[in-house]
Amino acid sequence: MSLDRFGEIAGILFDKDGTLIRYDESWGPVNREAARIAAAGRPHLELPLLKAAGMDPLSGHTLADSLFAAGNAAEIAAGFVAAGSPLAVDDLTELLDALFVRATDYAVPVTDLRVLFSALKGRGLKLGIASSDNELSIRQTMTRFDITEYVDLVAGYDSGFGSKPEPGMVLGFCAATGLPPARIAMIGDNNHDMMMGAGAGALLKIGVLTGTGTRESLEPHADICLSSIAALTTLLPPA
Template identity: 60%
Template sequence: MKSAADIAAVLFDKDGTLIGYDASWGPVNRELAAIAAEGDAELADRLLLACGMDPVTGHVKPDSLLAAGNTAEIAAGLIAAGSPCALQPLTERLDRLFTEAAGKSVAVTDLQAFFGRLKDRGYKLGVASSDNEASIRELAKRFGFDVYLDFVAGYDSGHGVKPQPGMVLGFCEATGLKPEQVAVVGDNNHDLHMGRNAGAGLRIGVLTGTGSRDSLAADGDYCFDDITGLEALLPNRAFV
Protein backbone atom coordinates (compact mmCIF):
# COMPACT_ATOMS: atom_id res chain seq x y z
CA MET A 1 0.00 0.00 0.00
CA LYS A 2 1.15 3.53 -0.74
CA SER A 3 1.96 5.80 2.18
CA ALA A 4 -0.25 8.75 3.08
CA ALA A 5 2.70 10.67 4.52
CA ASP A 6 3.02 13.06 1.57
CA ILE A 7 -0.70 13.76 1.12
CA ALA A 8 -1.65 17.40 1.74
CA ALA A 9 -5.05 17.62 0.03
CA VAL A 10 -8.14 15.50 -0.62
CA LEU A 11 -10.37 15.76 -3.68
CA PHE A 12 -13.74 14.09 -3.19
CA ASP A 13 -16.30 12.86 -5.66
CA LYS A 14 -19.85 13.85 -4.64
CA ASP A 15 -22.51 11.26 -5.49
CA GLY A 16 -21.93 7.93 -3.81
CA THR A 17 -19.02 9.41 -1.88
CA LEU A 18 -20.31 12.34 0.17
CA ILE A 19 -23.94 11.32 -0.24
CA GLY A 20 -25.27 7.77 -0.31
CA TYR A 21 -26.06 6.83 -3.89
CA ASP A 22 -29.11 4.60 -3.47
CA ALA A 23 -30.92 6.81 -0.96
CA SER A 24 -30.11 10.03 -2.81
CA TRP A 25 -30.25 9.08 -6.48
CA GLY A 26 -32.68 6.18 -6.86
CA PRO A 27 -35.75 8.46 -7.00
CA VAL A 28 -33.89 11.00 -9.16
CA ASN A 29 -32.95 8.36 -11.72
CA ARG A 30 -36.58 7.30 -12.01
CA GLU A 31 -37.64 10.91 -12.48
CA LEU A 32 -35.02 11.59 -15.15
CA ALA A 33 -36.19 8.51 -17.06
CA ALA A 34 -39.80 9.71 -16.84
CA ILE A 35 -38.76 13.11 -18.17
CA ALA A 36 -36.79 11.57 -21.02
CA ALA A 37 -39.65 9.18 -21.83
CA GLU A 38 -42.19 12.04 -21.81
CA GLY A 39 -44.41 10.06 -19.45
CA ASP A 40 -44.27 6.70 -21.27
CA ALA A 41 -43.75 4.26 -18.36
CA GLU A 42 -42.59 1.34 -20.51
CA LEU A 43 -40.10 3.51 -22.33
CA ALA A 44 -38.87 4.92 -19.01
CA ASP A 45 -38.03 1.40 -17.81
CA ARG A 46 -36.17 0.66 -21.03
CA LEU A 47 -34.21 3.89 -20.69
CA LEU A 48 -33.21 3.03 -17.13
CA LEU A 49 -31.99 -0.40 -18.20
CA ALA A 50 -30.03 1.04 -21.10
CA CYS A 51 -28.31 3.53 -18.79
CA GLY A 52 -27.43 1.02 -16.08
CA MET A 53 -30.31 0.83 -13.56
CA ASP A 54 -32.59 -2.14 -13.02
CA PRO A 55 -36.07 -0.56 -12.85
CA VAL A 56 -37.33 -3.34 -10.55
CA THR A 57 -34.55 -3.63 -7.97
CA GLY A 58 -33.09 -0.14 -8.37
CA HIS A 59 -29.57 -1.57 -8.60
CA VAL A 60 -27.18 0.58 -10.63
CA LYS A 61 -24.25 -1.12 -12.34
CA PRO A 62 -20.78 0.11 -11.37
CA ASP A 63 -19.31 2.54 -13.92
CA SER A 64 -22.55 2.62 -15.93
CA LEU A 65 -23.83 5.83 -17.47
CA LEU A 66 -26.03 6.65 -14.47
CA ALA A 67 -23.22 5.79 -12.06
CA ALA A 68 -20.46 7.79 -13.70
CA GLY A 69 -21.75 9.94 -16.56
CA ASN A 70 -22.14 13.70 -16.54
CA THR A 71 -25.42 15.39 -17.45
CA ALA A 72 -24.67 15.78 -21.14
CA GLU A 73 -23.50 12.16 -21.42
CA ILE A 74 -26.60 10.89 -19.63
CA ALA A 75 -28.88 12.95 -21.87
CA ALA A 76 -27.14 11.64 -24.98
CA GLY A 77 -27.40 8.08 -23.68
CA LEU A 78 -31.11 8.45 -23.01
CA ILE A 79 -31.66 9.73 -26.54
CA ALA A 80 -29.58 6.91 -28.02
CA ALA A 81 -31.74 4.45 -26.06
CA GLY A 82 -34.96 5.84 -27.50
CA SER A 83 -35.90 9.11 -25.80
CA PRO A 84 -37.75 11.41 -28.23
CA CYS A 85 -36.26 14.53 -26.61
CA ALA A 86 -33.76 16.88 -28.22
CA LEU A 87 -30.29 16.88 -26.64
CA GLN A 88 -29.92 20.49 -25.48
CA PRO A 89 -33.38 20.89 -23.87
CA LEU A 90 -33.03 17.48 -22.17
CA THR A 91 -29.57 18.33 -20.83
CA GLU A 92 -30.85 21.62 -19.43
CA ARG A 93 -33.86 19.92 -17.83
CA LEU A 94 -31.70 17.26 -16.23
CA ASP A 95 -29.28 19.89 -14.91
CA ARG A 96 -32.22 21.59 -13.17
CA LEU A 97 -33.39 18.26 -11.79
CA PHE A 98 -29.93 17.46 -10.42
CA THR A 99 -29.58 20.87 -8.77
CA GLU A 100 -33.01 20.47 -7.15
CA ALA A 101 -31.99 16.99 -5.98
CA ALA A 102 -29.32 18.48 -3.70
CA GLY A 103 -32.12 19.37 -1.28
CA LYS A 104 -33.13 15.72 -0.96
CA SER A 105 -29.69 14.13 -0.71
CA VAL A 106 -28.73 11.87 2.20
CA ALA A 107 -25.22 12.44 3.58
CA VAL A 108 -23.03 9.46 4.48
CA THR A 109 -21.90 11.19 7.70
CA ASP A 110 -22.03 14.61 9.36
CA LEU A 111 -20.24 16.37 6.49
CA GLN A 112 -19.81 19.70 8.26
CA ALA A 113 -18.02 18.03 11.17
CA PHE A 114 -16.02 15.69 8.92
CA PHE A 115 -14.72 18.45 6.64
CA GLY A 116 -14.06 20.65 9.65
CA ARG A 117 -11.87 17.99 11.25
CA LEU A 118 -9.84 17.48 8.07
CA LYS A 119 -9.40 21.24 7.64
CA ASP A 120 -8.27 21.57 11.27
CA ARG A 121 -5.69 18.85 10.61
CA GLY A 122 -4.17 20.94 7.82
CA TYR A 123 -5.64 19.54 4.59
CA LYS A 124 -6.77 21.39 1.48
CA LEU A 125 -10.19 20.08 0.43
CA GLY A 126 -12.13 19.97 -2.81
CA VAL A 127 -15.06 18.35 -4.57
CA ALA A 128 -14.97 17.17 -8.19
CA SER A 129 -18.18 15.74 -9.61
CA SER A 130 -19.71 14.72 -12.92
CA ASP A 131 -22.74 16.73 -11.77
CA ASN A 132 -22.98 20.46 -12.53
CA GLU A 133 -21.12 22.95 -10.34
CA ALA A 134 -24.30 24.63 -9.08
CA SER A 135 -25.57 21.38 -7.58
CA ILE A 136 -22.25 20.76 -5.81
CA ARG A 137 -22.30 24.21 -4.25
CA GLU A 138 -25.95 23.81 -3.25
CA LEU A 139 -25.18 20.52 -1.53
CA ALA A 140 -22.11 21.93 0.25
CA LYS A 141 -24.14 24.89 1.50
CA ARG A 142 -27.00 22.68 2.64
CA PHE A 143 -24.74 20.43 4.71
CA GLY A 144 -22.56 23.29 5.96
CA PHE A 145 -19.16 22.31 4.59
CA ASP A 146 -18.92 24.97 1.90
CA VAL A 147 -16.72 27.12 4.15
CA TYR A 148 -14.08 24.38 4.22
CA LEU A 149 -13.72 23.94 0.46
CA ASP A 150 -10.71 25.22 -1.46
CA PHE A 151 -11.99 24.01 -4.83
CA VAL A 152 -15.21 22.93 -6.55
CA ALA A 153 -15.49 21.49 -10.05
CA GLY A 154 -18.41 20.09 -12.00
CA TYR A 155 -18.52 18.83 -15.56
CA ASP A 156 -19.38 22.38 -16.63
CA SER A 157 -16.59 24.19 -14.74
CA GLY A 158 -14.05 24.20 -17.56
CA HIS A 159 -11.68 21.54 -16.26
CA GLY A 160 -12.86 18.74 -18.54
CA VAL A 161 -14.74 15.63 -17.47
CA LYS A 162 -13.88 12.41 -15.69
CA PRO A 163 -11.75 10.36 -16.19
CA GLN A 164 -9.66 13.13 -17.74
CA PRO A 165 -7.11 14.62 -15.30
CA GLY A 166 -8.29 18.24 -15.53
CA MET A 167 -10.25 18.45 -12.29
CA VAL A 168 -7.29 17.17 -10.28
CA LEU A 169 -4.92 19.52 -12.08
CA GLY A 170 -7.32 22.42 -11.50
CA PHE A 171 -7.37 21.55 -7.78
CA CYS A 172 -3.56 21.58 -7.77
CA GLU A 173 -3.49 24.97 -9.49
CA ALA A 174 -5.97 26.38 -6.95
CA THR A 175 -4.02 25.09 -3.95
CA GLY A 176 -0.41 25.36 -5.16
CA LEU A 177 0.16 21.63 -4.64
CA LYS A 178 1.48 18.84 -6.86
CA PRO A 179 -0.69 15.90 -8.00
CA GLU A 180 1.36 13.48 -5.92
CA GLN A 181 0.24 15.41 -2.82
CA VAL A 182 -3.45 14.81 -3.61
CA ALA A 183 -5.65 11.91 -2.57
CA VAL A 184 -8.62 11.32 -4.90
CA VAL A 185 -11.65 9.70 -3.24
CA GLY A 186 -14.60 8.23 -5.12
CA ASP A 187 -17.08 5.40 -5.46
CA ASN A 188 -16.39 4.31 -9.04
CA ASN A 189 -13.53 3.77 -11.44
CA HIS A 190 -14.11 7.05 -13.29
CA ASP A 191 -12.91 8.77 -10.12
CA LEU A 192 -9.93 6.48 -9.64
CA HIS A 193 -8.95 6.65 -13.31
CA MET A 194 -9.07 10.45 -13.10
CA GLY A 195 -6.65 10.24 -10.18
CA ARG A 196 -4.37 7.86 -12.06
CA ASN A 197 -4.38 10.00 -15.20
CA ALA A 198 -3.42 13.05 -13.15
CA GLY A 199 -0.68 11.28 -11.20
CA ALA A 200 -2.48 11.64 -7.86
CA GLY A 201 -0.60 10.39 -4.82
CA LEU A 202 -3.43 8.15 -3.60
CA ARG A 203 -6.59 6.74 -5.14
CA ILE A 204 -9.17 5.74 -2.56
CA GLY A 205 -12.45 3.93 -3.16
CA VAL A 206 -15.51 4.02 -0.91
CA LEU A 207 -18.45 1.62 -0.79
CA THR A 208 -21.32 4.10 -0.32
CA GLY A 209 -21.99 4.34 -4.05
CA THR A 210 -22.22 2.08 -7.08
CA GLY A 211 -18.78 0.50 -6.89
CA SER A 212 -17.98 -2.74 -5.09
CA ARG A 213 -14.79 -3.79 -3.34
CA ASP A 214 -14.05 -6.04 -6.31
CA SER A 215 -14.77 -3.38 -8.94
CA LEU A 216 -12.56 -0.83 -7.18
CA ALA A 217 -9.73 -3.15 -6.19
CA ALA A 218 -7.67 -2.93 -9.38
CA ASP A 219 -7.59 0.87 -9.51
CA GLY A 220 -7.49 1.94 -5.86
CA ASP A 221 -4.74 2.06 -3.27
CA TYR A 222 -7.28 1.75 -0.44
CA CYS A 223 -10.97 0.93 -0.16
CA PHE A 224 -13.08 2.03 2.82
CA ASP A 225 -16.69 1.44 3.82
CA ASP A 226 -17.16 5.22 3.76
CA ILE A 227 -15.16 8.45 3.83
CA THR A 228 -14.68 8.38 7.60
CA GLY A 229 -12.03 5.70 7.05
CA LEU A 230 -9.76 8.48 5.79
CA GLU A 231 -9.34 9.92 9.26
CA ALA A 232 -7.30 6.96 10.50
CA LEU A 233 -5.23 6.89 7.29
CA LEU A 234 -4.24 10.55 6.98
CA PRO A 235 -1.67 12.00 9.40
CA ASN A 236 -2.14 15.30 11.19
CA ARG A 237 -0.57 18.08 9.08
CA ALA A 238 -1.65 21.01 11.22
CA PHE A 239 1.82 21.53 12.64
CA VAL A 240 3.87 20.47 9.62
Protein backbone atom coordinates (compact mmCIF):
# COMPACT_ATOMS: atom_id res chain seq x y z
CA MET A 1 0.00 0.00 0.00
CA SER A 2 1.27 3.46 -0.91
CA LEU A 3 1.81 5.65 2.13
CA ASP A 4 0.58 8.54 -0.03
CA ARG A 5 -2.94 7.44 0.81
CA PHE A 6 -2.41 8.66 4.38
CA GLY A 7 -2.44 12.17 2.94
CA GLU A 8 -6.05 11.66 1.82
CA ILE A 9 -7.31 10.92 5.35
CA ALA A 10 -9.65 13.59 6.74
CA GLY A 11 -11.14 11.55 9.58
CA ILE A 12 -10.11 8.63 11.78
CA LEU A 13 -12.50 6.27 13.52
CA PHE A 14 -10.83 4.33 16.33
CA ASP A 15 -11.89 1.10 17.95
CA LYS A 16 -11.42 1.32 21.74
CA ASP A 17 -10.30 -1.94 23.34
CA GLY A 18 -7.03 -3.19 21.92
CA THR A 19 -6.61 0.02 19.92
CA LEU A 20 -6.71 2.93 22.36
CA ILE A 21 -6.06 0.69 25.36
CA ARG A 22 -3.98 -2.47 25.60
CA TYR A 23 -6.32 -5.43 25.61
CA ASP A 24 -4.85 -8.14 27.82
CA GLU A 25 -3.57 -5.77 30.51
CA SER A 26 -6.86 -3.85 30.58
CA TRP A 27 -9.41 -6.62 30.15
CA GLY A 28 -7.83 -9.70 31.72
CA PRO A 29 -9.19 -8.97 35.23
CA VAL A 30 -12.52 -7.82 33.80
CA ASN A 31 -13.04 -10.97 31.74
CA ARG A 32 -12.36 -13.13 34.78
CA GLU A 33 -14.93 -11.16 36.73
CA ALA A 34 -17.40 -11.49 33.85
CA ALA A 35 -17.04 -15.27 33.97
CA ARG A 36 -17.48 -15.22 37.75
CA ILE A 37 -20.70 -13.22 37.39
CA ALA A 38 -21.98 -15.53 34.65
CA ALA A 39 -21.20 -18.60 36.78
CA ALA A 40 -23.65 -17.27 39.37
CA GLY A 41 -22.09 -18.94 42.41
CA ARG A 42 -21.00 -22.09 40.58
CA PRO A 43 -17.18 -21.87 40.62
CA HIS A 44 -16.75 -24.98 38.46
CA LEU A 45 -18.30 -23.04 35.55
CA GLU A 46 -15.84 -20.14 35.56
CA LEU A 47 -13.00 -21.74 33.59
CA PRO A 48 -15.28 -23.28 30.92
CA LEU A 49 -17.02 -19.92 30.50
CA LEU A 50 -13.70 -18.10 30.11
CA LYS A 51 -12.60 -20.57 27.45
CA ALA A 52 -15.94 -20.40 25.63
CA ALA A 53 -15.58 -16.62 25.35
CA GLY A 54 -12.02 -16.89 24.06
CA MET A 55 -9.71 -16.33 27.02
CA ASP A 56 -6.94 -18.71 28.08
CA PRO A 57 -7.34 -18.83 31.87
CA LEU A 58 -3.65 -19.65 32.38
CA SER A 59 -1.92 -17.11 30.13
CA GLY A 60 -4.68 -14.51 30.34
CA HIS A 61 -4.50 -14.04 26.56
CA THR A 62 -7.72 -13.55 24.61
CA LEU A 63 -7.99 -14.99 21.10
CA ALA A 64 -8.45 -12.71 18.11
CA ASP A 65 -12.06 -12.34 16.91
CA SER A 66 -13.40 -14.31 19.88
CA LEU A 67 -16.50 -13.30 21.87
CA PHE A 68 -14.46 -11.37 24.41
CA ALA A 69 -12.36 -9.74 21.69
CA ALA A 70 -15.11 -8.67 19.31
CA GLY A 71 -18.52 -9.22 20.92
CA ASN A 72 -20.76 -6.77 22.71
CA ALA A 73 -22.30 -7.40 26.13
CA ALA A 74 -25.43 -9.02 24.69
CA GLU A 75 -23.39 -11.33 22.45
CA ILE A 76 -21.05 -12.29 25.28
CA ALA A 77 -24.02 -12.95 27.57
CA ALA A 78 -25.64 -15.18 24.95
CA GLY A 79 -22.36 -17.06 24.54
CA PHE A 80 -22.04 -17.55 28.29
CA VAL A 81 -25.60 -18.89 28.53
CA ALA A 82 -24.96 -21.26 25.62
CA ALA A 83 -21.84 -22.47 27.47
CA GLY A 84 -23.73 -23.18 30.68
CA SER A 85 -24.44 -19.98 32.60
CA PRO A 86 -27.73 -20.42 34.49
CA LEU A 87 -28.67 -16.74 34.10
CA ALA A 88 -31.09 -15.31 31.56
CA VAL A 89 -29.41 -13.53 28.64
CA ASP A 90 -31.14 -10.20 29.31
CA ASP A 91 -30.25 -10.24 33.01
CA LEU A 92 -26.66 -11.21 32.31
CA THR A 93 -26.34 -8.53 29.62
CA GLU A 94 -27.34 -5.90 32.17
CA LEU A 95 -24.81 -7.20 34.68
CA LEU A 96 -22.02 -7.28 32.09
CA ASP A 97 -22.78 -3.78 30.84
CA ALA A 98 -22.45 -2.48 34.40
CA LEU A 99 -19.17 -4.37 34.83
CA PHE A 100 -17.79 -2.98 31.57
CA VAL A 101 -18.50 0.57 32.72
CA ARG A 102 -16.46 -0.12 35.87
CA ALA A 103 -13.72 -1.62 33.69
CA THR A 104 -12.47 1.88 32.86
CA ASP A 105 -10.55 1.73 36.13
CA TYR A 106 -8.37 -1.06 34.69
CA ALA A 107 -7.68 0.56 31.31
CA VAL A 108 -4.02 0.81 30.26
CA PRO A 109 -3.54 3.23 27.33
CA VAL A 110 -1.27 2.25 24.44
CA THR A 111 0.24 5.76 24.43
CA ASP A 112 -0.49 9.20 25.86
CA LEU A 113 -3.95 9.52 24.33
CA ARG A 114 -4.37 13.21 25.04
CA VAL A 115 -1.08 14.05 23.33
CA LEU A 116 -1.96 11.87 20.32
CA PHE A 117 -5.53 13.12 19.93
CA SER A 118 -4.42 16.73 20.34
CA ALA A 119 -1.78 16.26 17.63
CA LEU A 120 -4.26 14.62 15.25
CA LYS A 121 -6.85 17.32 15.87
CA GLY A 122 -4.18 19.92 15.24
CA ARG A 123 -3.80 18.48 11.74
CA GLY A 124 -7.45 19.23 11.10
CA LEU A 125 -8.67 15.64 11.38
CA LYS A 126 -12.11 14.59 12.58
CA LEU A 127 -11.90 11.86 15.23
CA GLY A 128 -14.35 9.27 16.49
CA ILE A 129 -14.48 6.16 18.67
CA ALA A 130 -16.50 3.09 17.68
CA SER A 131 -16.61 0.16 20.07
CA SER A 132 -18.53 -3.02 20.77
CA ASP A 133 -18.59 -1.78 24.36
CA ASN A 134 -21.50 0.35 25.57
CA GLU A 135 -21.48 4.11 25.02
CA LEU A 136 -21.17 4.97 28.70
CA SER A 137 -17.99 2.90 28.96
CA ILE A 138 -16.50 4.74 25.98
CA ARG A 139 -17.33 8.11 27.51
CA GLN A 140 -15.85 7.06 30.85
CA THR A 141 -12.65 6.12 29.05
CA MET A 142 -12.58 9.47 27.25
CA THR A 143 -13.02 11.29 30.54
CA ARG A 144 -10.32 9.28 32.29
CA PHE A 145 -7.76 10.02 29.58
CA ASP A 146 -8.95 13.60 29.00
CA ILE A 147 -9.74 13.35 25.29
CA THR A 148 -13.45 14.21 25.24
CA GLU A 149 -12.90 17.61 23.62
CA TYR A 150 -11.21 15.99 20.61
CA VAL A 151 -13.87 13.39 19.78
CA ASP A 152 -16.52 14.19 17.17
CA LEU A 153 -18.56 10.97 17.50
CA VAL A 154 -18.97 8.22 20.08
CA ALA A 155 -20.54 4.98 18.88
CA GLY A 156 -21.16 2.05 21.19
CA TYR A 157 -23.20 -1.05 20.41
CA ASP A 158 -26.14 0.66 22.12
CA SER A 159 -25.81 4.06 20.39
CA GLY A 160 -28.21 3.35 17.53
CA PHE A 161 -25.67 2.76 14.75
CA GLY A 162 -25.87 -1.03 14.82
CA SER A 163 -23.15 -3.45 15.86
CA LYS A 164 -19.85 -4.47 14.32
CA PRO A 165 -19.16 -5.73 11.68
CA GLU A 166 -22.10 -3.85 10.15
CA PRO A 167 -21.07 -0.52 8.54
CA GLY A 168 -23.39 1.68 10.60
CA MET A 169 -20.81 3.14 13.00
CA VAL A 170 -18.59 4.29 10.12
CA LEU A 171 -21.55 5.73 8.26
CA GLY A 172 -22.70 7.48 11.45
CA PHE A 173 -19.24 9.03 11.80
CA CYS A 174 -19.46 10.22 8.20
CA ALA A 175 -22.89 11.74 8.81
CA ALA A 176 -21.69 13.49 11.97
CA THR A 177 -18.57 14.96 10.35
CA GLY A 178 -19.78 15.55 6.79
CA LEU A 179 -16.96 13.40 5.42
CA PRO A 180 -17.41 10.70 2.76
CA PRO A 181 -16.24 7.16 3.61
CA ALA A 182 -13.50 7.58 1.00
CA ARG A 183 -11.78 10.09 3.34
CA ILE A 184 -12.05 7.93 6.49
CA ALA A 185 -9.53 5.57 8.09
CA MET A 186 -10.91 2.79 10.31
CA ILE A 187 -8.42 1.58 12.93
CA GLY A 188 -8.88 -1.54 15.04
CA ASP A 189 -7.35 -4.72 16.39
CA ASN A 190 -9.94 -7.21 15.13
CA ASN A 191 -11.42 -8.25 11.82
CA HIS A 192 -14.84 -6.92 12.85
CA ASP A 193 -13.24 -3.48 12.58
CA MET A 194 -11.74 -4.26 9.17
CA MET A 195 -15.04 -5.69 7.90
CA MET A 196 -16.96 -2.67 9.19
CA GLY A 197 -14.59 -0.34 7.38
CA ALA A 198 -14.77 -2.37 4.18
CA GLY A 199 -18.56 -2.50 4.28
CA ALA A 200 -18.79 1.27 4.58
CA GLY A 201 -16.24 1.92 1.84
CA ALA A 202 -13.57 3.45 4.11
CA LEU A 203 -10.41 4.74 2.47
CA LEU A 204 -8.11 2.74 4.74
CA LYS A 205 -8.52 -0.20 7.08
CA ILE A 206 -5.65 -0.10 9.56
CA GLY A 207 -4.92 -2.98 11.90
CA VAL A 208 -2.99 -2.49 15.14
CA LEU A 209 -1.12 -5.09 17.17
CA THR A 210 -1.91 -3.81 20.68
CA GLY A 211 -5.00 -5.97 21.06
CA THR A 212 -6.07 -9.54 20.38
CA GLY A 213 -5.47 -9.48 16.64
CA THR A 214 -2.18 -10.70 15.20
CA ARG A 215 -0.39 -9.70 12.02
CA GLU A 216 -1.42 -13.07 10.58
CA SER A 217 -5.11 -12.60 11.44
CA LEU A 218 -5.29 -8.95 10.34
CA GLU A 219 -3.15 -8.71 7.21
CA PRO A 220 -5.62 -10.49 4.89
CA HIS A 221 -8.26 -7.85 5.70
CA ALA A 222 -6.28 -4.71 6.54
CA ASP A 223 -4.59 -2.30 4.14
CA ILE A 224 -1.72 -1.92 6.60
CA CYS A 225 -0.81 -3.16 10.10
CA LEU A 226 0.86 -0.87 12.64
CA SER A 227 2.56 -1.74 15.90
CA SER A 228 0.24 0.78 17.59
CA ILE A 229 -1.68 3.99 16.95
CA ALA A 230 1.41 5.89 18.15
CA ALA A 231 2.85 5.34 14.66
CA LEU A 232 0.16 7.54 13.10
CA THR A 233 1.98 10.78 13.73
CA THR A 234 4.94 9.60 11.65
CA LEU A 235 2.79 8.42 8.74
CA LEU A 236 0.41 11.33 8.40
CA PRO A 237 1.60 14.46 6.57
CA PRO A 238 2.26 17.61 8.62
CA ALA A 239 -0.64 19.95 9.33
